Amino acid sequence: MKPAPFDHARPANLADAIALLDAQAGARVLAGGQSLGPMLNLRLAQPSLLVQVNHLSELAGAAADAETVTIGASVTHASIADGLVPDIGGGVLARVAENIAYRAVRNRGTIGGSLCHADPAADWVTVLSALDAAVLLQGAAGSRSIPAHDFIQGAFRTALLPGEMVVAVRVPRLSADAHWAYEKACRKPGDFAHAMSAVLLDGTRRRAVIGALGGRPLLLEDDAVTNDGAIRALRDVSALDQVHRHMQLAVFRRALAKAQA
Numbered sequence: 583m584k585p586a587p588f589d590h591a592r593p594a595n596l597a598d599a600i601a602l603l604d605a606q607a608g609a610r611v612l613a614g615g616q617s618l619g620p621m622l623n624l625r626l627a628q629p630s631l632l633v634q635v636n637h638l639s640e641l642a643g644a645a646a647d648a649e650t651v652t653i654g655a656s657v658t659h660a661s662i663a664d665g666l667v668p669d670i671g672g673g674v675l676a677r678v679a680e681n682i683a684y685r686a687v688r689n690r691g692t693i694g695g696s697l698c699h700a701d702p703a704a705d706w707v708t709v710l711s712a713l714d715a716a717v718l719l720q721g722a723a724g725s726r727s728i729p730a731h732d733f734i735q736g737a738f739r740t741a742l743l744p745g746e747m748v749v750a751v752r753v754p755r756l757s758a759d760a761h762w763a764y765e766k767a768c769r770k771p772g773d774f775a776h777a778m779s780a781v782l783l784d785g786t787r788r789r790a791v792i793g794a795l796g797g798r799p800l801l802l803e804d805d806a807v808t809n810d811g812a813i814r815a816l817r818d819v820s821a822l823d824q825v826h827r828h829m830q831l832a833v834f835r836r837a838l839a840k841a842q843a
């Protein structure tokens with residue numbers, strides 16, 4: 583199948599991109615096209631206008647201060663895997679990025695596009711929630727910032743308002759004695775995961791996120807970051823069958839054990 587007809591715009595700057603999105607209800611952002619491309623071909627998405635954004639300097643690059651690293655929405659998985667983004671500690675971001683899909687996908691796919699697509703099995707959806715990252719948004723009405731965990735509202739559903747864009751992701755740095763683990767189960771390397779868990783033990787900050795659940799990732803905090811906490815939380819996810827529940831628990835246990843080692 584081929585896409586339904588659409589117009590294409592390549593705005594000169596972020597303000598023009600936002601004005602285009604604001605002016606046309608059927609307009610949609612095009613970043614790396616790795617998820618939107620197939621959706622267009624299958625006619626699951628039929629925008630009237632595609633607003634190309636991955637050339638915009640306002641969405642490129644990364645900046646670091648003492649507490650955070652801010653990554654532009656159009657930074658590709660490949661740039662992060664190649665260490666072109668400042669490290670938050672322990673090479674965490676690079677290790678996650680290098681295990682996303684295949685090099686060809688990583689060369690074009692962006693961190694912002696991944697979050698906005700909100701596939702429950704996407705790596706950044708789970709990892710940025712566990713790292714307590716903030717998503718920076720901009721629209722015609724102004725800018726705002728929300729926690730990554732609140733940004734993802736369900737399978738392929740986000741907190742983006744009409745005409746709004748993700749401009750960056752701000753990730754807190756890990757302390758020197760932080761312990762971190764990220765584990766996933768895939769049928770073969772490069773495939774989307776069937777089960778995934780990220781665990782962060784950083785001083786008094788304890789967070790774990792179980793992803794690839796078919797909906798919003800599950801967030802465990804503080805005393806709930808235990809095997810029993812995960813069992814209790816997964817009991818509430820009614821959509822899981824026995825095999826999937828078992829796989830999720832096995833992956834969570836592996837991640838927790840690694841973080842505690």
Ligand SMILES: Cc1cc2nc3c(=O)[nH]c(=O)nc-3n(C[C@H](O)[C@H](O)[C@H](O)COP(=O)(O)OP(=O)(O)OC[C@H]3O[C@@H](n4cnc5c(N)ncnc54)[C@H](O)[C@@H]3O)c2cc1C
Pocket residue numbers: 610611612613614615616617618619635655656681682683684687690691692693694695696697698699703704705706742746747748749772773774775
């Ligand atoms: C074969 C294959 C395997 C893959 N495997 C994995 C995997 O293992 N793990 C994984 O995490 N991902 C995987 N992906 C997805 C990949 O990571 C994509 O890069 C990502 O999902 C979308 O990023 P993109 O830049 O291509 O966004 P696009 O496809 O351009 O856009 C995706 C959606 O986000 C919106 N959007 C994009 N940028 C913005 C923005 N700045 N503001 C507002 N809306 C925006 C678009 O309108 C669209 O709705 C895979 C993809 C393919 C094709």
